[in-house]
Amino acid sequence: MDSTPSADSESGAPGQESQVLSVLVALPAHSPLSATPLHYTHTGRLPPGTLVRVPLGARAVLGVVWDDVPLPQQEGLQLRPLLEAFTALPPLDASWRRLVTFTAHYYQRSMGEVALSALPPQLRDLDGTQLARRLRKLAADKGLEARTASAPLPLTPQQQQALDTLLAPADGGTAPRPCLLFGSTGSGKTEVYLQAVARTLEQEPGAQVLVMVPEINLTPQLEQRFADRFPDQRIASMHSGLTPAQRLQGWLAAHTGQARIVLGTRMAVLASLPGLRLIVVDEEHDPSYKQQEGARYSARDLAIYRAHHAQARILLGSATPSLESWHQSRPAGDGDAGGRYLRLAMPARIGAAPLPRVRLVDMNHQHRRCVFSPQLLEAMAERAARGEQSMVLLNRRGYAPVLHCADCGWKSECPHCSAYRVFHKIDRTLRCHHCGFTERVPRACPSCGNLDVQTLGQGTEQLEEALAHELRALTRPDGQPLVIARVDADTTRHAGSLEQQLARVHSGDVDVLVGTQMIAKGHDFRRITLVAALNPDTALFSSDFRAPERLxxxxxxxxxxxxxxxxxxxxxxxxxxxxxxxxALFAALQRHDYPAFAAQQLEERAAAGMPPFSYQALVRAESREQQAAQDFLNAASSAAADVPEAAEVFCYPAIPMTPQRVANRERAQMLLESGNRAALQRFLPQLAQQLHAQRNRTILRWAIDVDPLGI
Structure with missing residues (x-):
């Protein structure tokens, strides 16, 4: 049944003809309606990019007027009218629409899904009057404080050279080449970012800048740095930790150009920025830039695409660049034309601070259950006696990965996943980190009744407890006992808890910081002089070819x-x-020699035909039965083998994923590989058609992951 349009929907001049408009709405990739925009009528023409509300079945949903798509020739076709057009909001520009189109096609998702997921969720709940009120309030409230800007720091010669190269005019009016800023930790990359932003804003009155960080926990200190340097500029933040109202306000400020500086995580790459002139991707190597659900896009790669088409500059910064970016920034020589990026090097730390000395402790010489070697404990004690801080890194939260019974062999397996539940001592629970299933720790072995149930392995919670025991006799220089703090996903789940804990570290209230990888990158801890990494060996011999790079x-x-x-x-x-x-990895680490490590890894990948020398996609499927999921993927692959594009694409047989079962769903995957990116892109839509055709009731869902980071 057609929905009755609101009074605002048919506003137009009397006698004005009804127009047919193409509108994108959020539809899943497997929907038969997802391939192209839907069609609606409206009295009067609306420019592409206008936000509208349209009827979809019995619901009213948010949509975006898109570029004209021919109306299908179908007998008896009746179109429904728009419900409302948000004309108070400027349309989303052609550059943004091109970005959405590319993202959907490259990552094999529907355009409506990508477009609508890039908009703040609260837009779905507002009508035109409410939205116009928000815009008026935004224009009246500049959100600025009357205070003095912090002065730019003097640049070292290497910083100045990097900045000048980044901002140099492009040749012949072409898009500026992406720049990879390869700077050691503490070399002053953030100051280069700040001064690049300042000069970009000075050169063009309407210019906007996008600065991206990989994780939410890195945004507070970056926001403070930018707020101190640019008190006269509105700064918009975009990340999933904001409230719906905050996300809407930041998006509107960016879309209308009132916010000239936008800081955010990977979601910010799809924000509407009509005046975009500079993109900074900090810690560009970080896997957090790859979305793992829905449209599995790489925000770093989309930022490079967006900068190219917007004629904007882009700076990728890292002390350990991804091997893809490192390869693309290789200099020309020996018949090699070189990469597409410019490599800018900043090898020296600011203020002549030396790089940390790397000390390896051979745990083969320690007793089997040793957690902290005596040498490490002695070194931490010396730091504490001088009033310095230490940091202990273990990339596993909880108290212990497994509980087990030595009598019968029982282990704390999750009943819904092919994984173990982790023991969390603080609340006496067994918690699955895959599906979230949680139970109280049993008083005795559920299998044999043995009361002596023990732990296997260590987590950050156990390290915190062990350190408190080992260092209990030590005091600070002022005689106070040492303070040990833990920062991981368990201790930072509440709003504001991460900021509070980091503030304690920065102020010197914490002597030893224990945590997962969330404390290992991006933070500017001034008092830490010792970092200890425990049990990194599992990544040395992993089946994932990217594991050594990540380690x-x-x-x-x-x-x-x-x-x-x-x-x-x-x-x-x-x-x-x-x-x-x-x-060999530790040998390169001791020399802080990333170029040597990268050269060795690239040589191995070239010999094996791995990325960046080939291109990959993963097709995943979920079913109640493992064999059904594998058969589905193999059948689709066989059916697509006859298309011309298949000649340049190799499809491996489907295999179980790791973990194989999550939340009672069996998971399988099929790897596709090609030496030609274009050939793979032409093949994937053909394969998607076969996946649509082969799907049956046994298949719960399937998805294509282009350029996967984990296999």
């Missing part, structure tokens, strides 16, 4: 938190406890 990056980034303040005068150290101290 080297994590260790080098973690070590970079130490010794950032040269005034302390203490030699900073990175301690690594390992059973494989002679491994």
């Amino acid at each position: 080297f990056s994590l260790l080098l980034q973690a070590g970079g938190r130490a010794g950032r303040d040269a005034a302390i005068g203490s030699t900073s150290e990175l301690w690594v406890q390992t059973r494989f101290p002679t491994h």
